[in-house]
Amino acid sequence: MKILYIDPVINTATSANYKYYEELYRQLKHSEKVVLYGGIPRDFYELYMTLDMKPDFALFGLGWFEHKYFESISNIDIPTACLLFKPQNDLEQKLNFCKINNIDVILTPVPNCKEYAELTNIRTELFPYGFDPQVFKRRNIEKIYDVGFSGALHESRHYPAGSFVEENIRIKIGKILSEKEDISVFWSSSDSKPSRIPDYEQYAKTINSSKIWIATQAAFGDITPRFYEVAGSGTLLFCQEIPECYRNIFVSGKNCVEFKSDLSDFEEKLDYYLSNERETQKIIENAIIDFQKYTWNRRVDHLLEIVNDL
Numbered sequence: 001m002k003i004l005y006i007d008p009v010i011n012t013a014t015s016a017n018y019k020y021y022e023e024l025y026r027q028l029k030h031s032e033k034v035v036l037y038g039g040i041p042r043d044f045y046e047l048y049m050t051l052d053m054k055p056d057f058a059l060f061g062l063g064w065f066e067h068k069y070f071e072s073i074s075n076i077d078i079p080t081a082c083l084l085f086k087p088q089n090d091l092e093q094k095l096n097f098c099k100i101n102n103i104d105v106i107l108t109p110v111p112n113c114k115e116y117a118e119l120t121n122i123r124t125e126l127f128p129y130g131f132d133p134q135v136f137k138r139r140n141i142e143k144i145y146d147v148g149f150s151g152a153l154h155e156s157r158h159y160p161a162g163s164f165v166e167e168n169i170r171i172k173i174g175k176i177l178s179e180k181e182d183i184s185v186f187w188s189s190s191d192s193k194p195s196r197i198p199d200y201e202q203y204a205k206t207i208n209s210s211k212i213w214i215a216t217q218a219a220f221g222d223i224t225p226r227f228y229e230v231a232g233s234g235t236l237l238f239c240q241e242i243p244e245c246y247r248n249i250f251v252s253g254k255n256c257v258e259f260k261s262d263l264s265d266f267e268e269k270l271d272y273y274l275s276n277e278r279e280t281q282k283i284i285e286n287a288i289i290d291f292q293k294y295t296w297n298r299r300v301d302h303l304l305e306i307v308n309d310l
Contacts, residue, residue, distance in 0.1 A: 004055035009063025023296040045075040084108035088219040111243040130296040131228035141208040148186035148210035163219040166261040215239040232291035255287035
């Protein structure tokens, strides 16, 4: 299959720091003929004339809406899909773009597939993230932290009302951990300064250096790449309650451990799994096996199944 991949973020500093922008594209190139286009194709026919390869399918990638382009594109005459990312920003315009351009299928990691399908009358599929086992699946790294977390605080004032099941959950977790003097904690979280581990290699190593890593939902119940990166790494994924549509992937007590969004059982469960190494290790080993099915190259298989069904 010949695929036109439209995304202005791939091969930029943003995709270098946030690998999930480019991983699907990178894996797709291994099995299919793909041409990357980083501009705004206001007329598909004119774009075709510039390409050596005439595509069978077009995909608007995770970074497409960085253009803030929500208008009509003329002469789209091949099947198209659009990856709907960060719907808390410009949701109405993003969905309208899909409608006026007759996008064939919307793909999103956000659980609100039914809602988006009803708003657009477009087939909408849950399309989860994945992880790269070559980066995250490591062995024989010393566990120097009991618990780890990194990421922005996501204070609710930065998001529309209702974006989160529990407001300011990361701030609340940080407070609980700061009061536990008997454990070693890696914590890098802030809204006022860089809150992520900037080096991807160091990020993977730090996760693997922790017995437990905490993951919380992004806006609108988005289950971020971090859930997969942790679960596939050899560290216990300790995560906020999983949306129903993701429960076939994340199974609490088998390949991860959930805590309630109101944190009513957070400390009790954290203490339990820190104190029960055998049970914790069993869950970790299950996750390593289970998450072989949730790598980025498996996401390519999922994408092609959807495309072939259009």
